[in-house]
Amino acid sequence: xxxxxxxxxxxxxxxxxxxxxxxxxxxxxxxxxxxxxxxxxxxxxxxxxxxxxxxxxxxxxxxxxxxxxxxxxxxxxxxxxxxxxxxxxxxxxxxxxxxxxxxxxxxxxxxxxxxxxxxxxxxxxxxxxxxxxxxxxxxxxxxxxxxxxxxxxxxxxxxxxxxxxxxxxxxxxxxxxxxxxxxxxxxxxxxxxxxxxxxxxxxxxxxxxxxxxxxxxxxxxxxxxxxxxxxxxxxxxxxxxxxxxxxxxxxxxxxxxxxxxxxxxxxxxxxxxxxxxxxxxxxxxxxxxxxxxxxxxxxxxxxxxxxxxxxxxxxxxxxxxxxxxxxxxxxxx
Amino acid sequence: xxxxxxxxxxxxxxxxxxxxxxxxxxxxxxxxxxxxxxxxxxxxxxxxxxxxxxxxxxxxxxxxxxxxxxxxxxxxxxxxxxxxxxxxxxxxxxxxxxxxxxxxxxx
Numbered sequence: 001x002x003x004x005x006x007x008x009x010x011x012x013x014x015x016x017x018x019x020x021x022x023x024x025x026x027x028x029x030x031x032x033x034x035x036x037x038x039x040x041x042x043x044x045x046x047x048x049x050x051x052x053x054x055x056x057x058x059x060x061x062x063x064x065x066x067x068x069x070x071x072x073x074x075x076x077x078x079x080x081x082x083x084x085x086x087x088x089x090x091x092x093x094x095x096x097x098x099x100x101x102x103x104x105x106x107x108x109x110x111x112x113x114x115x116x117x118x119x120x121x122x123x124x125x126x127x128x129x130x131x132x133x134x135x136x137x138x139x140x141x142x143x144x145x146x147x148x149x150x151x152x153x154x155x156x157x158x159x160x161x162x163x164x165x166x167x168x169x170x171x172x173x174x175x176x177x178x179x180x181x182x183x184x185x186x187x188x189x190x191x192x193x194x195x196x197x198x199x200x201x202x203x204x205x206x207x208x209x210x211x212x213x214x215x216x217x218x219x220x221x222x223x224x225x226x227x228x229x230x231x232x233x234x235x236x237x238x239x240x241x242x243x244x245x246x247x248x249x250x251x252x253x254x255x256x257x258x259x260x261x262x263x264x265x266x267x268x269x270x271x272x273x274x275x276x277x278x279x280x281x282x283x284x285x286x287x288x289x290x291x292x293x294x295x296x297x298x299x300x301x302x303x304x305x306x307x308x309x310x311x312x313x314x315x316x317x318x319x320x321x322x323x324x325x326x327x328x329x330x331x332x333x
Numbered sequence: 334x335x336x337x338x339x340x341x342x343x344x345x346x347x348x349x350x351x352x353x354x355x356x357x358x359x360x361x362x363x364x365x366x367x368x369x370x371x372x373x374x375x376x377x378x379x380x381x382x383x384x385x386x387x388x389x390x391x392x393x394x395x396x397x398x399x400x401x402x403x404x405x406x407x408x409x410x411x412x413x414x415x416x417x418x419x420x421x422x423x424x425x426x427x428x429x430x431x432x433x434x435x436x437x438x439x440x
Contacts, residue, residue: 056377079440087370087440088378125369127388130427130435133334143368143384251381 002031003288006059010068011041012262013272013321018068020274020325021281027329028293030285035062040070040081040262051084059089065255066284068277069262079126082257086119091248091255092146093153094119094227097283098234101243101275103305104315108237113217114163115234116154117227119248121146124224142178142223144185151189153249154221158196166190168200169222169230182223207233235259242272242314245279247287254287256280270320273312275301278328300331334427334435336399338363338392339406341413342422348383351418357409359399360391366439378440386421388439396428 009015025032037055044050050072059065070081085091094117100106127139151168158166168186172179183200190198201209203226210217210233222230235244241260248255258276266272278301285294304310310327311317319327338360345351350373355362365373366388370380391409399405406425413420427435 053377060377060379079438084440088376090370090379090381092381120368120370126437126440127369128437129340129424130334130429131424133430141368141384145382145384146368 001290002033003064003290004033004035004062005284005288006037006055006062006065007034008037008039008055008065008067008070010039010258010262011071012069012264012267013269014068014070014262016268016270016321017258017272017274017277018066020321021066021277024278024297024325024328024332025281025285025293027332028285028290028297030288030290030293037065039067039085041073042070043081044073050079050081051088056085056088059085059253059255063253064284064288065253066277066281067255067257069258069260071262071264083124083126085255086248087125089248089250089253089255090120091250091253092118092120093150093249094231095153095157095247095249095283096231096234096259097245097279098231098238100238101305102302103308104239104243106237106239108211108214111214111234111237113214113234114157114219115227115231116150116157116219116221117231118146118150118222118224119227120224122224140175140178142182144181147182147185148189151186151221154219155190155193155196158219159193163196163218165197165199165218166193167206167217167220168198169203169206169220169226170200171203171226172200173202179223186221203230206230210234211237231259240314241276242312243275243279245276245283247280247283254284256284256287270322271313272321273314274321274325296332297328300328303331304328334429336402336425337396337428338390338399338426339409340424340426340436341389341391341410341420342424343387343389343413344385344419344421345387346385350383351387351389353389353418354412354416357391357412358401358405359393359397360405360409361394363390363392364439365389369439371439390426392426396434398428 039051096115170179246259
């Protein structure tokens with residue numbers, strides 16, 4: 001079946017990674033009509049906003065986008081392209097599947113959990129002030145509706161995917177009003193799903209638990225800042241950001257993305273591991289109803305990783321981005 | 334630091350953008366945001382739901398220092414109250430010594 005999807009190739013190594021991912025998805029039997037859009041450093045260098053209006057509009061029209069790694073210019077006044085996309089499209093659920101992959105050695109065997117991070121509230125609303133010459137203030141907000149929809153997304157995911165337990169991560173012992181509202185609202189939503197165990201934990205303890213008792217956790221639902229930190233912690237546990245896929249879901253649109261940076265020092269060297277973008281593409285295929293193709297790609301990728309003969313530098317190998325893609329394609333045939 | 338305006342946070346339920354005065358003395362309504370995203374003047378951003386508190390930013394033309402400082406802000410708040418609006422918080426807006434804004438822009 002044929003689909004349309006917006007592609008943001010990204011900065012640095014993004015275009016070469018996306019080229020490899022296009023080839024693999026194309027070989028999976030799914031025809032995607034890719035519609036190019038720009039964002040990130042490339043947009044800024046072309047004299048445009050970091051996320052041009054036309055990029056927002058085309059994603060809203062097509063409803064699905066895959067995004068390569070983007071750079072955010074470092075300097076005064078520069079906003080994050082990723083956060084801008086999430087805010088302007090109201091992509092409220094950042095979903096990060098965290099799973100150890102075959103052949104990728106980590107101390108965390110059997111790691112298999114999914115993080116649901118609220119993507120639009122908390123401290124990330126960028127409401128910040130100098131209140132005096134020597135004091136600054138950032139405003140954190142949590143709303144009932146915003147919490148209800150992320151909690152419901154996590155619970156629904158658990159129900160549909162046979163997950164047994166959802167853990168709400170917060171800091172309500174200290175931030176009794178904001179995090180207290182988040183926890184209270186999550187509990188209320190969870191009560192609608194009696195077959196799923198609901199627990200909660202404070203974020204600092206959760207970090208410790210994740211690196212000592214990771215098998216106890218199944219689905220995590222949390223606020224924006226904690227989710228940002230936990231997602232990268234867990235990406236490290238599964239072997240690094242180069243392996244970790246991500247997706248951002250809104251009411252109508254979804255943007256699938258690599259969570260790693262654009263690795264500009266390797267631009268044009270055909271060196272970087274495309275797995276994170278590829279697995280994000282797999283999530284996109286599942287979202288499009290192409291589960292068979294998604295499974296085909298995942299199985300081939302896992303076979304290549306398990307065999308270990310063709311690996312990129314981050315996994316101790318010497319293969320380039322395109323060779324790694326070639327090997328995955330070869331396994332699919 | 335130079336005082337150039339204020340953010341007035343206005344309570345307005347049922348997803349109704351508050352209809353606020355566009356100009357009061359030297360202060361002009363620059364933007365309204367909801368959940369940190371600009372909703373007035375309307376841009377491409379579209380929110381699936383709107384919280385019941387709205388950030389309404391009033392600033393002077395060209396970020397000039399307010400001639401009467403807090404008296405200008407008092408007059409703005411009195412006007413807003415007299416029009417039946419309920420404000421929840423007010424945050425003054427400063428320019429930093431280098432002339433840049435000491436407050437963030439919404440998405």
